[in-house]
């Protein structure tokens with residue numbers, strides 16, 4: 001299972017969480033990675049943890065003030081990027097452009113979507129993976145894999161109908177090992193999570209619990 005920890009803009013210490021992700025990754029068969037804010041990518045990557053960007057824009061080098069260039073996050077140490085997170089929504093053409101920009105910079109891609117219908121559209125753009133996240137469950141601690149299993153199963157089916165090489169992650173409310181196991185049982189190859197780790201008093205312990213049954 002792939003466990004991708006999104007730090008959003010939570011007031012955690014990104015290096016402390018990155019070191020916890022790195023250390024727990026070293027002690028499990030699961031694959032763990034962390035997605036800090038763009039400004040923290042370089043410091044986080046220097047810990048040795050697998051580091052992802054939270055977003056890249058559909059741009060090339062040039063006059064794009066305030067945008068995030070895929071090559072720049074790759075230069076800073078990111079090896080992948082989220083695209084179209086529920087809190088960073090893009091138009092369809094810009095999702096497509098962001099996937100192409102990430103490919104150009106050799107970044108792995110996870111395109112997020114609200115529901116199975118959008119997952120099908122996202123898979124058609126050829127990312128490495130898609131992530132289904134019902135917005136109403138994000139940050140609630142109510143896990144999508146247990147509270148709304150049909151969403152996950154339908155997302156897996158929707159992606160497979162379009163492109164069977166695109167992996168499916170699920171996210172929203174995932175915070176325990178049981179939530180991750182439930183996601184795997186529904187066909188997801190990974191989970192995207194944030195508050196369960198970034199807001200935990202002890203991120204290392206929270207991560208150990210997440211991977212313990214894997």
Ligand SMILES: O=C[C@H](O)COP(=O)(O)O
Pocket residue numbers: 006086133137138139140141171172173174192193194195196
């Ligand atoms: O990127 C992570 C997702 O939005 C899930 O957030 P959450 O784990 O806090 O529900």
